[in-house]
């Protein structure tokens with residue numbers, strides 16, 4: 685059985701259209717005030733530049749005002765902290781994103797901790813993550829990529845309560861919060877990481893698989909239970925002389941194999957990636973709406 689495709693690109697587009705109307709309403713209601721998103725980029729990584737450009741474009745489309753600080757690879761930690769402090773204090777900025785990874789001489793933790801929790805649209809602040817992990821507590825923001833994964837599942841009509849879920853990967857930005865979100869939806873969650881024994885066998889018991897291990901096409905067909913739903917977070921560039929950019933993107937899942945087993949599956953590209961950006965905008969609009977309401 686060939687799996688049904690979960691079209692993240694189309695779903696993200698739909699979400700952006702929904703938000704466009706919401707942003708217009710917010711402006712109407714709050715005397716022309718618009719949500720603002722600030723992106724801090726340090727260095728010249730090609731992939732980071734692509735994401736930052738895509739984020740700015742998506743902001744414009746939805747009516748979010750975008751701010752940006754581009755610092756040189758050699759920028760000091762103090763300079764990055766200064767950029768963050770400036771946006772913390774700026775009332776027209778409702779979301780701050782510091783593009784990761786940062787150059788090695790900069791303490792990522794210190795920079796992320798400096799972002800005001802009210803503007804932490806990435807949801808990486810320990811207080812937001814802590815609340816995400818606690819029953820009866822709600823974070824101000826949920827990390828964009830895991831939030832996008834859950835949105836794809838919900839909009840594809842996948843029932844979650846009581847289901848077995850496997851998350852391959854436990855990073856602070858994807859795997860761990862994805863597992864917390866699934867648990868909040870009453871899934872029974874297994875987190876698989878690089879020291880997990882029998883990873884393949886454990887994964888093959890899951891009704892829902894979220895793959896975020898950063899290893900190109902590692903999750904093969906024999907990792908997937910017949911009829912499971914597969915969300916592939918991975919973005920890996922593999923050299924391909926025939927491709928326009930000299931490389932093509934593949935996920936952490938072997939798509940050809942897994943789509944023979946899964947009932948539904950996301951492609952790469954066009955799956956989780958566009959949803960990450962849509963959820964970033966979502967968080968920014970939600971943050972602005974909260975601030976506007978508090979100011980009024």
Ligand SMILES: NC(=O)C1=CN([C@@H]2O[C@H](COP(=O)(O)OP(=O)(O)OC[C@H]3O[C@@H](n4cnc5c(N)ncnc54)[C@H](OP(=O)(O)O)[C@@H]3O)[C@@H](O)[C@H]2O)C=CC1
Pocket residue numbers: 829852853854855856857858859876877878879880883896897898899902917918919920936956957960
């Ligand atoms: N679509 C999107 O919007 C985004 C996509 N990504 C992509 O998602 C993927 C994951 O990203 P990220 O979480 O940042 O990556 P990290 O490298 O931070 O984390 C990878 C995780 O996978 C685990 N892992 C590594 N190798 C294996 C293995 N052989 N078996 C089982 N588990 C393994 C690691 O285990 P351990 O903890 O033991 O080291 C770790 O927990 C990447 O491909 C990245 O490019 C990331 C962010 C956004």
Ligand SMILES: Nc1nc(=O)c2c([nH]1)NC[C@@H]1CN(c3ccc(C(=O)N[C@@H](CCC(=O)O)C(=O)O)cc3)C=[N+]21
Pocket residue numbers: 734735738781782783784785806828829919952953954955956957958960961
């Ligand atoms: N503070 C911070 N927040 C992040 O959310 C963050 C980050 N740092 N650092 C890097 C990762 C990665 N990430 C992606 C976003 C969009 C696509 C995306 O839109 N991908 C397209 C393809 C893009 C292309 O063609 O190159 C797709 O999958 O269809 C991918 C990856 C956000 N990240």
